[in-house]
Amino acid sequence: MEITRAAALLLLASSLQGQALRQQADRFGILVGGAVNPDNFSEAPYAAAFARELNMLEPENVMKFGPIHPAADRYDFTAGDRIVDFARKNGMKVRGHTLVWHSQVPSWVTSGNLGSEQLSAILHDHISTVMKHYAGQVFAWDVVNEAFSDSPPALRSTIWFDAPGIGFKGQGTQYIEQAFRWAHEADSSALLFYNDYSAEVVNAKSNAIYAMAKDFKARAVPLDGVGLQMHLSLNANLARLGENIQRFTALGLQVHITEMDVAIPVNPDGTPVDPAALQKQAQIYRDVASACLQYKGCSAMQTWGLTDRYSWIPGFSQGKNGLALPLDANYQHKPAYDAWVGAFKSSPLPVQSLTGSFELVSATLGTRLLSADSLASIFGEGLADTTQTGGITLQVTDSTGNARVASLIYVSPAQINFVIPADTSPGVATFKLSGASVLSGTGFIQTVAPSLFAANANGLGVAAATAVRIFLPTMLQSPVAVFQCGGVYGSCSAVPIDLGLDAPVYLTLFGTGIRGRSSLDAVRASIGGKPVPVLYAGAQGAFAALDQVNIALPLDLRGDGLVDVQLEIDGRVSNTVQIALQ
């Protein structure tokens, strides 16, 4: 039987113990971000909170058209560069916002009496210049922001679309497509997003965006993802959020939650009108985070700010709303923060497929068979971020549905050695490795058979064994290793055992699937096809999971050279290993 090969995507690994939001997110390979104003970096608690909690930053304003391109012949990258610099120093990604938007367009564009040809040239140059400046530093861009009107599927009338537009007036999403093509041409490695509000759940606006996205994907327009802004109120109905995320990700697009805040109606003194508001808000944060975590393609969650100290909500609502973010104005955790972190803690790490490789082999059987109670290895990449077995579990679910945790013998990023649980039933079993990553694969479990360790990793060749000569009636003497290896496994050779003296030599072989399988009577050993006496068959004792067999080497085997050793228990034979005799 062949071992089934399975492949698995390895998620970014990080500490399971992390308290800050970003450490929780790192376990899932998810980005958690916040909109940032670089002017506030000088406020130490602000800078500290962003660096501690988030692994992504997005400029709240400074990369928008007006601030970054204040005059026809002038770009100003200073503020954006400060964000990129802060992010680099703190191991964070930068998400760019935004290239094509109806708002925050400078007056030299809006009041310049420009025609479509000029606007087209301006927008093309703008997209190219900004994206090239940040190429390699901004990993994703909101290329087009809020292009759909509030009466979808109609597009919003804007200077870029139809008033007068860049040349695609009356041609639907054609101008959006043009912007994506220019963006791709400027930085082909950046992820390109369409971003909008009130399109979080399945509704008329998200239907319109979905139709555009589907069309773009079908015609290979370079669209990589959709941003759901998520500016919510306490009345948000998120029942169809998961469904919406699901359909976009099913197109092969990423979904980013880009601008989340949950506005709370406040009294003139700034306190919530509803005493339960902070709890209700927390529930919304929890629901959004949990929904995102259910879909592999939902790869970033960002809030529009981080602390209530700086938020666009009070200004936008003329003071009616506030308290929309996860940290309060003094950078303390709000219930919303705990709910966000809590959603990560209580969501299962997704079992992902399939890029890295995950291969199961038996450590004792050269034919790569797996059997209950035998030692096996998983070879792969990034299997563990540690060499400690603690914190990593391997669950084996057998063909009857029984799940058992396997004991781990050795752990490294490239190899995990473990014992297949003794009562694993034959048939196809699923192996699920959980630690910083979760991987899953299958293997075929044979009926239990004894197996002997070879010095070679593939289970063939020279026995892993020791030979001792016992001078009766005294103690054992002169242990003889019966294999020696060069620098690499596979180049092991047998060191001949000298049978020249008249004292008996006993050979200790190591293996698995030997203990508890049978009475000693049922254990048969042969050397060179000839039966030899078995003195012991059972647990090795010092080393959990290891079994051992002691056999006596009859003196009449003298001079036979390289011979095969094999075990048979209850009619089931082991693999064959070799020893050399003089």
Ligand code: XIL
């Ligand atoms: C807002 C900023 O937060 C404000 O500081 C600014 O005055 C106006 O823009 N959707 C978007 C964001 O895509 O760019 C907006 O940001 C909020 C709504």
